[in-house]
Amino acid sequence: MVDRVFVVSDVHVDATANAAWVRGLRDRRGCAGAGRDVLCVGGDVSDDVEEVRAALEEFQARGFAEVFYTFGNHECWMNAEDERVGRETSVSKIRDLLAICEEMGVRTRPGKVGDGLWIAPLHSYHHRGFDTEPEVDAPEVPPVERVMNDFRFARWPDNLSDMTDDVARWCDGLNDHGWDEFVASIEPGDKVLSFSHFLPRLELIPEKRMLFYPRLAQASGSEFLRKRVDTLKARVNEGNLTHAFGHTHFGWNQTLDGVRYVQAALATPSEWSKRPRSLEIGEFTNLSEEPLCVYEHGEFVEGQRAMWSDYYAANERAPEDVELLPHARQFIRQRWGPGRRATVSSDASSLHPGATGVVERR
């Protein structure tokens, strides 16, 4: 029996306050009413393998009966420690991480956790083909490979290019093992909570004209991931599939075509101080003593408010409108307009996805 299921993404334990958040989670061992809680960790824990291991151990030590995990883009960044241990590519790093999870009993494959509830971590990576919406009118905005750190710090084998669909397809293939059997085992009345680091749908990111970096969608999601979610959707009754995601650092709770999508990102302390409202979902903030609870008493917990998904509940998406909003226009002019010489390193240092799409509506 499962009591509750919690989700969190983008734990970024390199931030001291985030490491403290992990250590400060309520210890549920011996707590009445917390007999069998499950936690889903949706990637971007750290680019340091040992830090990922330590955080997952800490989650286990907090008394979660099961911890599920998938990696994010940060886990694909190569660092000095990888060099020291002879880890050559992001592929070997992902494989090492999945092996460590196996050793630790952290689950990286779909499984039933009781009372008709499946948890399905879906491994993924971003590719620019995910973005099918028109470009905004901002020729000064640099291409995604110059701005996003992933293109500098991840290192893929020669046969996998991150400029095409290769890496996203390879990462999606990590889900293949046992997939058909898993899908076939889902009964129509079952519930499924799937989760990924990246976005399975373009509607889960604010439109380009509102973003400080309008090409963010090109490094945010995966069509391969969307197909996995669609496959799960076809197996369950309406309302029985929730998908949690991360990466963009926006609180989110939206139902699209009968699937509910949520994001609860721990993100970074500076993001919480600059734009708390776009990060919150329901009661969840970086000061919460719990991750976001999405399942309790045999049902999905619903109704959490989140700024951007509330905005899209009231406003149609209009991607054909390619005119930048004034705040974005101003930011982009200042940063990349004539006479500005934003270098690759300065772009990269300040344009983590979470730092880019800032519009706080008051």
Ligand SMILES: [Fe+2]
């Ligand atoms: Fe990410």
